[in-house]
Amino acid sequence: MNNKSVDENLPDVATESEAQRRERFERDAMSYVDQLYSAALRMARNPADAEDLVQExxxxxxxxxxxxxxGTNLKAWLYRILTNTYINLYRKRQREPLRTSTDTVEDWQMASAMEHSPAGLRSAEVEALDHLPDSDVKxxxxxxGEDFRMAVYFVDVEGFSYKEASDILGVPIGTVxxxxxxxxxxxxELLADYAADRGIATGARNKSAAKADGGAK
Incomplete structure (x- = not known):
């Protein structure tokens, strides 16, 4: 496809009216509201704070x-604004956001992340997710830690590339x-421990047990 023809189909930001921009924002940006709320809930750990964060x-x-x-990645652009808003609000308040027992990434998102991430959590985690109560996974x-949790969330749950996660979090790709x-x-390790506590064998736990048995011989 000719790049010129693609560019011709894109809106001219410099000449569009306020009404056109509002319509484009409602059509394109607002379609991500549910996904941004899930991300905000991961950051704020409180439904009310998450709603305020998304609104801001x-x-x-x-x-x-x-x-x-x-024509560029609108989702990543919105997530960057969301992340920066959270950081700014967190520093302004100079306190940990409120936490409740409803802290969660949606269960279907976690399951989806496990399925589409071949380099991710494919052994003990997947087996544990099939058997453990949702509360254990959450x-x-x-x-x-928060830095590690957000990296896992953006890459494994939301499916962003390392480069996109780097832009969203404002850190080098190597840090991501x-x-x-x-x-x-x-x-x-945590999921393997939870599984072991409930008598569920996992790949990681079996390997550890095998090493222990081998060392005892």
């Missing part, structure tokens, strides 16, 4: 929508990869 992020996104380049995800590795490792 969308307000900022609309004000800056003339700066967004049509607890394990909440137990890992390092945090993702640590986050996956921590989550894998």
């Amino acid at each position: 992020a969308y307000t900022k996104a609309y004000s800056a929508f003339h700066q967004y380049k049509p 607890a394990a995800l909440q137990a890992i 990869m390092s945090r993702l590795h640590r986050g996956r490792k921590n989550l894998r």
Whole structure:
């Protein structure tokens, strides 16, 4: 396809009216509201705070929508604004956002992440997810450090590339990869522990047991 013909189909941000921009924002940006709320809930850990965070992020996104380049990754652009809004609010409050027992990434998102991430959590985690109560999975995800948790969320749950996650989080790609590795490792160990506590054998737990048995001989 000719790049010129593609560009011709994109809106001219410089000449569009306020009404056209509002219509484009409602059509394109607002379609991500549910996904942004899930991400906000991961950050704020409280439904009310998450709603406020999404509202503030969308307000900022609309004000800056003339700066967004049509045809580029709108989802990543919105997530970057959401993440920066969270960081700014967190520093302004200088306190940990409220937490409740409903802290969660949607269960279907976690299951989807496990299925589409071949380099991700494919052994103990997947087996544990099939057998463990949802509360254990949520607890394990909440137990890992925030930097690691957000890397896992953006890459494994939302499916962003390392480069996109790097742009969203405002850190180098190498940092994203390092945090993702640590986050996956921590989550894998926690899920294996939860599974073992309930008598569910996992690949990771079996390997550890085999090593222990081998060392005892």
